[in-house]
Amino acid sequence: MTVAQIPVTTLAGGHRLELTVHTLRGASEGPRMVMFGGIHGDEPMGSETVRRLLESIDPAQLAGTIVAVPVANPYAHQALTRNTPLDGVNLNRIFPGNRGGTVTEQLAAVLSEILEGADYFIDFHSGGNFATVEYAYIHDAGAEMSRAYGTSVLYHGHPYIGSATGWALEKGVRCMVSELGGGGQRIEDYLRKGVDGTLNVLRTVGMLPGEPVAPPEDQVIVETLTTLAPTVGGTMLSDFGVERLGERLPKGTVLAKIISPHTFEVLEEIVAPYEPSILILGREHLTNVAPGDYGFMVADGAGAKPA
Ligand SMILES: [Zn+2]
Incomplete structure (x- = not known):
């Protein structure tokens, strides 16, 4: 090397x-x-x-x-x-x-x-x-x-x-x-x-010897992947962290609430948009967010096709 x-x-x-x-x-x-x-x-x-x-x-x-x-x-x-x-x-x-x-x-x-x-x-x-x-x-x-x-x-x-x-x-x-x-x-x-x-x-691609491992049977191709960004800053509380990635969630599932750490108001809810929504990106239970941050990414599960 x-x-x-x-x-x-x-x-x-x-x-x-x-x-x-x-x-x-x-x-x-x-x-x-x-x-x-x-x-x-x-x-x-x-x-x-x-x-x-x-x-x-x-x-x-x-x-x-x-x-x-x-x-x-x-x-x-x-x-x-x-x-x-x-x-x-x-x-x-x-x-x-x-x-x-x-x-x-x-x-x-x-x-x-x-x-x-x-x-x-x-x-x-x-x-x-x-x-x-x-x-x-x-x-x-x-x-x-x-x-x-x-x-x-x-x-x-x-x-x-x-x-x-x-x-x-x-x-x-x-x-x-x-x-x-x-x-x-x-x-x-x-x-x-x-x-x-x-x-x-x-x-x-033939650069290393040996038989490739087959892809996982549940591998899917999605055409629609959407970033759900908070439009306000604050404290984001969520139950949809790393352990839930890959889950298929019903449309309307509340993924997170953005609260004001100052007044304690709920400023915004982030909601799953697709039936079902496949969770691709998530954050831990409590994180600070700024407007436009990556809150979640979800794929449209209805359009998912076997790879
Ligand atoms: Zn990057």
Whole structure:
């Protein structure tokens, strides 16, 4: 394994911003798979999944090359923020970036260069500091990866405009986005799921030997996935945390109440919109929320099809 520092830019404080790139070359020829962790700085699960994954692969068994950037947005990672603190930009909305732009635009430009010519790309995300999530995206190019990754819910949605995946798909790269864990909940379970799932993807695309494990029998593809965001800030009280992810809930189920910690008023209720609603992202019993935060994500269960 080689570890290289790719220069991005220099800051006014004199710090040089670099991206650390790990390259694991297999003993035999094969595809090139790129992996990013930490495009969002409040999702350190992705960085740790990449680290554990690379440590678990024997290059003598590997066909092809894995190129991994475990921390794709170093300053956001440091600050535990979704967007880069220096310019307030969401790195996953501005690909392919701009070498003459702001810090985040320059990061995207360097990451785009790393993605250029890849056969496969996996982008490791999670919930943020307070939210836990469990699904993977499935795209037509790379669908075999998503099935093999093994989450019970696969979301067949359009990638965000300006996301690393959106840009890579345009370039003909087969892509998968993992959304596992976050919120400090069940960390070991989700890291194991991420590493085991990725090893199964590598077997499926022929980069590691061995028969891939079949996806779970209950694996479904959903077409509609909705974020339920509080429109007000306050204290969110909920009984729908990590242990209830994957549950199918009747339409109208009250998922949470937002109360004012000052006056104790109930400011808002968050209600399941679909019959049934599959719970994809939840928060713990008590969390602070700001308007527009990720409160919950639910999929329309009526449209769920077997994968
Ligand atoms: Zn993310």
